[in-house]
Amino acid sequence: MDVDTGNMTQTNLVDKVVVPGDVVLDLTKMENQTIKLGSGLRQDCDYISVMQAGKLRLSKPNKYWVESSQKRYVPRLEDTVLGIVVEHRSDNFLVDIKAPNLAFLPVLAFEGGTRRNIPKFETGTLIYARVVKANGIMNPELSCTDASGKAAEFGQLKNGYMFETSTGLARMLLSSPTCPVLEALGNKISFETAVGLNGRVWVNASSPDDVILVSNAIMRSEFLSGTQQRIMAEKLLERLQKS
Amino acid sequence: MVGMVIERDSVGEEGDDVVTPGEFLGEATEFIAGKGAYVSPNGRSVRACLTGRRKVTAAPPGSHDNRSTIEIVGHKAHGAVPQPGSIVIARVTKVMARNASADIMCVDSKAVKEKFSGIIRQQDVRATEIDKVDMYQSFRPGDIVRALVLSLGDARAYYLSTAKNELGVVSAQSISGGTMVPISWTEMQCPLTGQIEQRKVAKVD
Numbered sequence: 001m002d003v004d005t006g007n008m009t010q011t012n013l014v015d016k017v018v019v020p021g022d023v024v025l026d027l028t029k030m031e032n033q034t035i036k037l038g039s040g041l042r043q044d045c046d047y048i049s050v051m052q053a054g055k056l057r058l059s060k061p062n063k064y065w066v067e068s069s070q071k072r073y074v075p076r077l078e079d080t081v082l083g084i085v086v087e088h089r090s091d092n093f094l095v096d097i098k099a100p101n102l103a104f105l106p107v108l109a110f111e112g113g114t115r116r117n118i119p120k121f122e123t124g125t126l127i128y129a130r131v132v133k134a135n136g137i138m139n140p141e142l143s144c145t146d147a148s149g150k151a152a153e154f155g156q157l158k159n160g161y162m163f164e165t166s167t168g169l170a171r172m173l174l175s176s177p178t179c180p181v182l183e184a185l186g187n188k189i190s191f192e193t194a195v196g197l198n199g200r201v202w203v204n205a206s207s208p209d210d211v212i213l214v215s216n217a218i219m220r221s222e223f224l225s226g227t228q229q230r231i232m233a234e235k236l237l238e239r240l241q242k243s
Numbered sequence: 244m245v246g247m248v249i250e251r252d253s254v255g256e257e258g259d260d261v262v263t264p265g266e267f268l269g270e271a272t273e274f275i276a277g278k279g280a281y282v283s284p285n286g287r288s289v290r291a292c293l294t295g296r297r298k299v300t301a302a303p304p305g306s307h308d309n310r311s312t313i314e315i316v317g318h319k320a321h322g323a324v325p326q327p328g329s330i331v332i333a334r335v336t337k338v339m340a341r342n343a344s345a346d347i348m349c350v351d352s353k354a355v356k357e358k359f360s361g362i363i364r365q366q367d368v369r370a371t372e373i374d375k376v377d378m379y380q381s382f383r384p385g386d387i388v389r390a391l392v393l394s395l396g397d398a399r400a401y402y403l404s405t406a407k408n409e410l411g412v413v414s415a416q417s418i419s420g421g422t423m424v425p426i427s428w429t430e431m432q433c434p435l436t437g438q439i440e441q442r443k444v445a446k447v448d
Contacts, residue, residue, distance in 0.1 A: 043419065043436050104340075135379050137338050 014058040018066060022050040025064075038065025039076070069168020073098040073198035075134035080154075082162065082196030083142065085125040093121055095129070098164075098198045101139045105129060109143040111151035119156070126157045126202060128194050157194055160204030161211050167199045169222040181221040184233035185214055193218075213240060262291045268313050274299070275308065279315025293318040322356025323349070325392045325401055332413070333361050333403065335386045341365045343382045345390070345403065360400040363390060367404035368443055380429075380441035381405075387414040389445050411445035 011024045018024070024041065025048040037043070040052035041064055050056070054068030073081070075097065083095035083103060092104040105127065107118045121127070133141035144154040173179050173195045178186075185191070191205035191214050201218060205211045217236050221229045262268065268280055268289045276282050277300070279293040291297070295317035302309045325331055325347055333345035347359040366373045368381050382388065389410050390403035405411045408428070417423050417433030417440055425431050425444045432439050 043438070045419075045435050137384060138340060138379060141340075 011056070011058075011064075013056045014064075016056060017054070018050045018056045019053045020050055024048045024050060024056065034062055036063040038063060040066025040068060067168075067171075069166045069171075071164075071166050071199060072100075073167060075099045075103070075131050075140040075198075077131055077134050079131045079134075079197040080195075081129060081131060081142070081198040082157070082194060082200035082202060083127045083129055083198075085121045085123055085127060087123065088121065093127075095127060095142060097131075097140070097142070097196075098200070099140060103131070103140040103142050105142040105144065109145060110155065111145050111149060121156065126162055128154050128157055128196070128202075130154060153194075157202050157204075160192075160202050161215055162200055162202045163215055163219065165199050165201055165219065166222065167197065169218075170195050170197050170199055170201065172222070173201065173218065179221075179229075180226040181217055181224075181229040181233050184230045185217055185237070188237050189214065209240060213237070260296070261294065262297050262315065263294050264290075264292050266291045268297055273310055274313040275302075275310050277312040277314030278321065279318060280313055289313055291315050319356035323351065323353040324355075325350045325359055325361075327392050327394050329392050330410075331361070331390055331392055331403065333388055333390055335382045335384055335388060338378050338382050338384060340378060343378055344400065345388060347401065347403075361390065361392075361403040362396065362400040363388075363403045363405060367393065367402070367406055370406045373406075381443040382412065383415065383440075383442070385416060386412045386442065389413050405443055405445070408446045409448075411443040413445050413447060415440075415442055 013022065013024055025035065027046050027048065035048070037048065040050060040054060041048055042051050050066060052066050052068050054066040056064065057067050058064055081097045083097040083105070085093050086096050086102060087094040092106045095103045095105050097103045108114070110119060127144065129142040129144050130146065131140055132143045144151065146152040146154070173182065189205060189210050191203060191210055194202040203211050203214045203218070205214060213236055217233050220232055224232060268274065268291055271282050271287050271289055274289045276289045279291060279295060280289050281292050283290050293315045295315040298314050298316045300312045300314070302311055329351050331347045332349040333347045335343055335345045337344040342362050342364045345361045345363060347355060347361050349355065363382070365376050365378060368376045368378070388405060390405050391407065391410055393402040393404045396402040412431070415423050415431055417436070417438060419433055419436045419438070421433045421435035423431035423433050423440065426439070428444050428446065429441055430439050431442050431444060
């Protein structure tokens with residue numbers, strides 16, 4: 001593949017789709033600059049090249065990363081995820097978070113957690129937690145407290161319905177301002193959701209009809225634009241005579 | 244048991260044929276049983292007790308007995324075996340929260356003939372602040388480490404220690420694939436990209 005590195009001080013690939021192997025920046029042409037690389041990019045001696053297919057993004061002045069969407073999850077520090085308890089060991093729970101390894105959730109990683117009040121999570125319990133240790137080699141570690149030790153909505157999610165999505169849809173649901181489909185649904189139905197960046201979404205509402213409606217609307221909204229999402233949500237709501 | 248007639252090898256050479264336990268090697272009147280061989284119960288023949296190739300060494304000059312010694316070579320029982328107190332070279336295979344597993348490759352500068360497993364526990368990585376050790380910042384899978392054998396350990400692995408200045412990571416590859424250069428006892432730098440990675444580095448003279 002011919003590489004045109006003639007004018008690579010600023011890349012012209014920002015916001016375009018890139019594939020692994022694409023050269024984004026030529027470091028020999030840039031002097032005395034600091035560049036920050038996010039996910040999907042790596043330094044290959046003198047070039048910055050792409051590791052993952054997706055859209056290249058730039059956050060001024062110097063932060064580059066590749067946004068991609070997959071069905072599997074690679075754990076990253078400080079991500080909030082939805083996990084399913086698989087086993088209870090003596091000092092931590094083993095939790096499945098759709099990652100290559102099972103994650104460890106220490107039994108004391110809860111607000112006010114001591115040896116006397118260890119939560120009784122059975123196999124299959126759905127947990128909303130935060131990733132506190134994630135390198136590619138060891139099992140990731142989770143925590144059900146925020147950085148200051150408070151519970152902050154982390155912990156077991158009871159009732160409701162959980163379904164799996166791609167990581168891209170999970171990020172879209174968490175974007176601000178509020179994702180259009182959630183806004184359109186929220187105008188007519190009262191529901192609560194928990195979105196895990198590992199591609200799991202939990203929905204809870206007062207009646208099963210509402211839960212199913214919200215879940216279907218979310219699942220269908222992945223590749224729609226903002227307006228299309230609103231129209232789709234309205235159509236679904238009409239069917240159940242909610243509007 | 245019928246003894247087979249075997250042609251005598253030249254003294255000092257190894258035979259090409261493989262012998263198996265129980266096989267007749269020579270007469271006890273002509274040979275002394277060395278490593279891997281034994282004198283049969285009737286005292287007349289020397290037989291093999293290991294699988295390998297036979298080797299005949301001449302008797303040292305000036306000894307009473309001028310019989311050659313016959314021994315069996317090429318068997319892994321003759322390889323080096325780690326003992327408590329020996330310095331070993333091992334390759335790290337797995338890094339976990341509280342310990343790291345390693346495959347022992349050399350014992351006291353002799354290569355091993357069969358695989359031995361070792362474990363470096365969190366408290367044996369270094370001598371100071373042993374409860375604050377981060378295993379991920381000390382070792383990575385694929386690193387070559389010099390370690391001291393603490394004990395025979397359990398059935399699965401020897402216990403190893405790197406808690407000395409001259410013990411620790413001797414050679415490691417960076418994420419980019421270059422062999423890293425040590426710059427302090429906690430850091431190594433990749434020559435290709437300049438990235439610095441944390442390891443428990445051995446002070447090699």
